[in-house]
Amino acid sequence: MFKDKKIVFSGVQPSGTLTIGNYLGAIRNFTAFPEDHHCYYCVVDEHAITVRQVPAELRRRTYETLALYIACGLDPEKNTLFVQSHVSEHAELAWILNCYTMFGELSRMTQFKDKSAKHADNINAGLFTYPSLMAADILLYQTDLVPVGSDQKQHLELSRDIAMRFNGVYSDTFTVPEPYIPEAGARIMSLADPTKKMSKSDENENAVVRILDDRDAIIRKFKRAVTDSGSEVRRGEGKDGVGNLMSIYSAFTGKTDVEIEREFEGRGYGEFKAAVGEACADALAPVKAEFDRLMGDKKYLEDVMAKGAAEAKQNAARTMSKVRRKIGFIEARRPF
Ligand code: TYM
8 A cells, every 4th residue: 555654553442540650661652753754642431441441441541541542642743542432443454353263363462461460350351452443543554663662562563473464365465564662661561569560550559650640759750669688789699679660761761770879879769769759750740740731621522522533534435445355345335
């Protein structure tokens, strides 16, 4: 398919209040693409219902996630910002791709294994086929690049396999996407248990720093972060907690490990944790202020959603029509 621009696509689930993991691993990098890229950023509400959601909270978080996209610097005039359920082609293509995705492949997904262990009373088919919907999100727009944190790498590899399999059967239909994983911040760990990924659904509030936490909460959470019995600021065996704080500090300040080690030589963990808290709070303060302003203007957010959905739909419809033709569906005559 002829494209005059590289296409970027990514999504965030409105399944909790977003963390600095979501920010450093994904959203912050959404703003990194130059203007010769066409960027689609989606609030993936259809993915969120693979886990039971309270309807009013899902609705509120959908607005909030969109507001956060904008507050983090995504200009709705330059990016296509939209809500997944507003573009019905996502669910439609997901069904088709389900028929080109193997049971064995889905069974190997670590996110499925983790989530089914965590929600043992609700291991639904949607949780299992989640990666086919994610592949549909990406492939609908002929995406070249997908900025994500490293936990999504396995899903992305499966999206590539599905695209190549489909192209192999029906000739070139989908662009095969590449992951775009940042060097600093690709995997931010829990502050309470640095062997575990920081997750927006963690029930322990001290384990996660949320993008919208106020300054005092951010500084307090970093002060309480689990480290080790030593005092040296450097990476090493048994120093997962310090290593995680170094990654966060590096992602917010741009400093390298060597620079950080030098800066905190002989100063101990207390001072280091305070500095990480300050750097994080300073970076997030303008985001929070802009978020609060945007949440006061729902009408504006709804205008952005509507404009984004219309733009997305136009391009999604083009891919869908090609897919239907290739697999042998009769194109419906419109109007019916
Ligand atoms: P989600 O909503 O869990 O997370 C959104 C983004 O944040 C990244 N992320 C992290 N990065 C670094 N450290 C962490 N602790 C951390 N936690 C989360 C995730 O890697 C992700 O980039 N399946 C996706 C949503 C999705 C999607 C897509 C992404 C649906 N369709 C198509 C890209 C393209 C998810 O659950 O993300």
